[in-house]
Amino acid sequence: MMPRMTVASGDLDIVSHGAAQTGRLGARLGALCTGGEVFLLDGELGAGKTVLAKGIAEGLGVDGPVTSPTFALIHEYAGRLPMAHVDLYRLDGEAAAISTGVEDYLRTDGVTVVEWSTRAPDLFGPDWVRVSLSHVSETKRGVRVSSMGRRSRALVARFSREAFGIASE
Numbered sequence: 001m002m003p004r005m006t007v008a009s010g011d012l013d014i015v016s017h018g019a020a021q022t023g024r025l026g027a028r029l030g031a032l033c034t035g036g037e038v039f040l041l042d043g044e045l046g047a048g049k050t051v052l053a054k055g056i057a058e059g060l061g062v063d064g065p066v067t068s069p070t071f072a073l074i075h076e077y078a079g080r081l082p083m084a085h086v087d088l089y090r091l092d093g094e095a096a097a098i099s100t101g102v103e104d105y106l107r108t109d110g111v112t113v114v115e116w117s118t119r120a121p122d123l124f125g126p127d128w129v130r131v132s133l134s135h136v137s138e139t140k141r142g143v144r145v146s147s148m149g150r151r152s153r154a155l156v157a158r159f160s161r162e163a164f165g166i167a168s169e
C-alpha cells in the first residue's frame with residue numbers, strides 16, 4: 001500500500017465573509033466537477049457545511065431547493081451530474097455509515113458531498129476534496145481546502161487559479 005501523502009502543498013486557506021460568499025465558493029467547486037468527485041465537508045455545528053453543499057449543487061445546475069439530509073442521511077439531486085448529499089452526523093463509525101448505502105454513491109460517476117465525513121473516516125477512497133470550515137466570527141468562516149488523489153488535486157489547483165489567480169501546486 002502506498003503511504004498516505006501529505007496534502008499540505010496544495011492546501012488553500014480562505015476566509016469567507018458571509019454565507020453568500022461560502023455559497024459562491026461551493027458553486028465554483030461544483031462547476032468544475034466532471035463526475036466522480038467526493039467532497040468531504042467538515043467543521044462544527046453551524047460552520048457552513050450545508051451552505052457550501054447548496055453552493056456545490058448550484059454549480060452542478062441542480063434546480064430547486066437543497067435541504068439538509070440530517071434525518072434522511074442521503075438526498076439525491078439531478079443536475080448536470082447527479083449529486084448525492086450525505087450527512088453522517090447521526091452515525092458512529094464505518095459500519096453504520098455503510099448501512100446508509102453511501103458506499104454505492106462513491107462508486108458512481110455522480111458527485112458525492114458528505115457532511116461530517118469524520119464520523120466515518122475510513123469510508124472514503126484515495127481521491128477526495130476536503131473542505132474544513134471553522135467559525136471566525138458570526139459571519140466569517142475559515143475555509144481550508146485540501147485534497148488527496150490526482151483528480152481532486154487537479155480540481156483544487158484549477159479552483160485556486162480560477163478563483164484567486166494563484167497556482168497552488
Ligand SMILES: Nc1ncnc2c1ncn2[C@@H]1O[C@H](COP(=O)(O)OP(=O)(O)OP(=O)(O)O)[C@@H](O)[C@H]1O
Pocket residue numbers: 016017018019020021022043044045046047048049050051052068089115138139140141
Ligand atoms: N461566512 C459564512 N459561511 C457560511 N455560513 C455562514 C457564514 N456566516 C454566517 N453563516 C451562517 O451560518 C449558518 C451555517 O449553517 P449550516 O447549516 O450551513 O451549517 P452546518 O455546518 O451544515 O451545520 P450542521 O453541522 O448543523 O449541519 C447559516 O445560518 C449561515 O447563514
Ligand SMILES: [Mg+2]
Pocket residue numbers: 049050068115
Ligand atoms: Mg449541515
